[in-house]
Amino acid sequence: MSRRLTVEADGGSRGNPGVAGYGALVRDTETGALLAERAEPLGKASNNVAEYRGLIAGLEAAHAIDPSADVLVRMDSKLVVEQMSGRWKIKHEDMRRLALEARELANALRDGGGSVRYQWIPRAENKDADALSNDGMDGLTVRRDHDGGAVEEPAGDVVTDDAAACAPVPRRPGTPVRVVLVAGASGSAATSAAAAVQRLLGGAPRCLLTDPSDDAVETAAEVGDVLGVGSVVDAAWAGSDVAEAWGKVVARGGTTVVVCAPDTVRAVLGHVLGMPSDRLGRIAVAAGSLAGIEVWSDDDVSVAFTNRT
Incomplete structure (x- = not known):
């Protein structure tokens, strides 16, 4: 039975086009364990390019974890989700090139016996990927792999510094x-x-x-x-x-x-x-x-x- 993984991805551009970066993470779908985090600055780019780059990074990380996984991609970009699901046409050349790269990664997972499906989520439900994309826009490169320990819900209020x-x-x-x-x-x-x-x-x-x-x-x-x-x-x-x-x-x-x-x-x-x-x-x-x-x-x-x- 294929392992089930969830990819959460995002990208942003301060100025659109402007200083851009992406963020992505991979979780074990069943346990919620955080398995991988990715972020990278992209220089000057549009929001859409950054979002696609986040998707690609997330799929790459999922494939590295298990090339036969059943992957659920969750993003707050309606454009990327609809285009990758085949419901919307891709008119822009940059988008076509990036979508092709993402599809090749999805096909590699399918060839290994897995699957890839896409789900749109509200921005409020994509905060972790959004935070990573802001790391990227701030010039940080993040490449963290985790051992898959179960993620526990914090007790009480979460205090941030x-x-x-x-x-x-x-x-x-x-x-x-x-x-x-x-x-x-x-x-x-x-x-x-x-x-x-x-x-x-x-x-x-x-x-x-x-x-x-x-x-x-x-x-x-x-x-x-x-x-x-x-x-x-x-x-x-x-x-x-x-x-x-x-x-x-x-x-x-x-x-x-x-x-x-x-x-x-x-x-x-x-x-x-x-x-x-x-x-x-x-x-x-x-x-x-x-x-x-x-x-x-x-x-x-x-x-x-x-x-x-």
Whole structure:
């Protein structure tokens, strides 16, 4: 009797196309035991390409575990599930190439006596693969194989260490550090800012920082709710030396969202652009607006946008 495996896969792109990565994992279907985890950055790519790459990585891992397995693929990408199930046509050349690669892996499992079927699931049920895909978008490569010990349900509430999400991320050539500055707001402006961050990033950043002011904390809470991440209060972003706070974020790497006062947003933009302090008032920063900065190297910084809502 063939072993039953479940593949959970996801992919994301911050910008679509933008900085992309995929994540995938394999579980024993009957016991829920985690058997393999995969994640990888993809450079600049679309969401669909990243999702297909996640599928391919998951099928490869399942085949390595048991080339005769009965595999259930669970993804929140309706496009990939319908195309791989043969119900939707594949028009884009990149998608056709990736779908062919995935089908070859599925056929290898079938040739070994196994099977592959696809199931669409809501995004909320694909959080583990989504977290791995965010590792990939942050520049991390993950290749973990597990011994298959049974996975036990945790007792009581699960407490997460949000500060751990802001641990350093390895820098990779060709992948910039990305920082999204959000000007703190209140009420509907904070809600609108959160929606703008979600549209911009697509996938959640691993690190969400906020200064301790009321507007910033409220906005960060809204952002955290839509992205599914917790915020970390950092008083340095309310201080007079924003250069130090900025330097720490750049040194961390990856993608970081920082919620702070509008004047702090101006100060950071002035710092990276080398503007004198008496001209910072010329930079328009509305409450709840976004500014994006990319750092390719210490002397190669680009302001991607300002005052976006």
